[in-house]
Amino acid sequence: MWRERALIVLVVLLHQIHGGDGCSPSSCGKVTNISYPFRLKGDPEGxxxxxxxxxxxxxxxxxxxxxxxxxxxxxxxxxxxxxDPGLQPTNCSSLPRYSLSPSNFTDLSLDALRPFGGFLYNFYPYYDEFLYEHIVFLNCSHGVSGNSKYVDTGGCVNWESKGYIYAMAVDDLLAKDLEVGCQVKQVTGTSWWGLETYEYSYATIHTALLYGFQLSWIPLACHDHCSGPYDCYFNSSSKKLQCQGMT
Incomplete structure (x- = not known):
């Protein structure tokens, strides 16, 4: 009898670990369905x-x-x-508090213990799709002309330094994108797509920053759904996780 009871307790605990029995969704402000793998502070750790x-x-x-x-x-x-909490909707001079390096979330590792990544893994063997593009703020010693990537911040941004302040949107920050005399001051991200393909104003960049950037917990989801993170991918057609070797 004690073995049967122990088995029942184990099953219940496993359900809780995966957001099952005993775990009701929580809410806070506009986020109204907080559930596994997330929990609100004060909710059971399981x-x-x-x-x-x-x-x-x-x-x-x-x-x-x-x-x-x-x-x-x-x-x-x-x-x-x-x-980023430093951004304010009606203040174009507001800037992100935190600078995010392109390497912070673009590690191709599928370690389920690594909290978040900047990719969706769409097809085996893990075709990667960026979830955000980078917004780069630069301080240049001279005005930049003839390069549509460089968007004048129009006096909104001031680091109390001499020179000209620009912002540009890029998929990835490459050395060829840096004009002579320009230094990178800050890097952040946005999932407001398409900025790097059109001419736009700094007001548009600020709106894109307010939209925010996406991160994925695909490795953890794959670890829970299949035998491990390397045996799983996201099927963009069905919008479901697919285990390797299964249809």
Whole structure:
């Protein structure tokens, strides 16, 4: 009898670890369905691996060395959209508090213990799709002309330094994108796509930053769904996880 009871307890615990029995969705502000792999501070630890806080009715995620506002969680494609708290909707001079290096979330490792990545793995063997593009702020010793990538911040951004302040959107920051006499001051991200293909104003860049950037917890989802993170990919047609070797 004691073995049967122990087995029942084990099954219940396993369900809780994967967001099952005993774990009801939580909410905070605009984020109304916080569930596995997330849990709100104060929820049972077994209900989610990643803890979110509710501060002044705003959902907050601690990430790297900072905290970010959670704009949305998409459980269909395993992404979370974050906004830097330093940005203000009606203040074009507001800047992100945190500088995010392109390497912070673009490691191709599928380690399920690594919290978030900047890719969706669409097809085996893991065709990677960027979830965001980079916004780069530059301080140049001279005015830049003839390069449409360089967008004048129009006096909105001032680091109390001499020179000219520009912003540009790029998929990845390459040495060829840097004009002579320009230094990178800050790098951040946005999932407001298409900026690098059109001419746009700094007001558009600021709007894109306010939209935020997406990250994925695909490795953890694959680890839970299949035998391990390397045996799984995201089927962009069915919008479901697919285990290797299964249809």
């Amino acid at each position: 209900c989610g691996r990643y803890e979110l806080s509710c501060e002044n009715n705003i959902t907050v995620l601690s990430l790297l060395s900072g905290t970010f506002h959670v704009e949305a969680i998409n459980y269909n494609n395993f992404t979370i959209r974050l906004v």
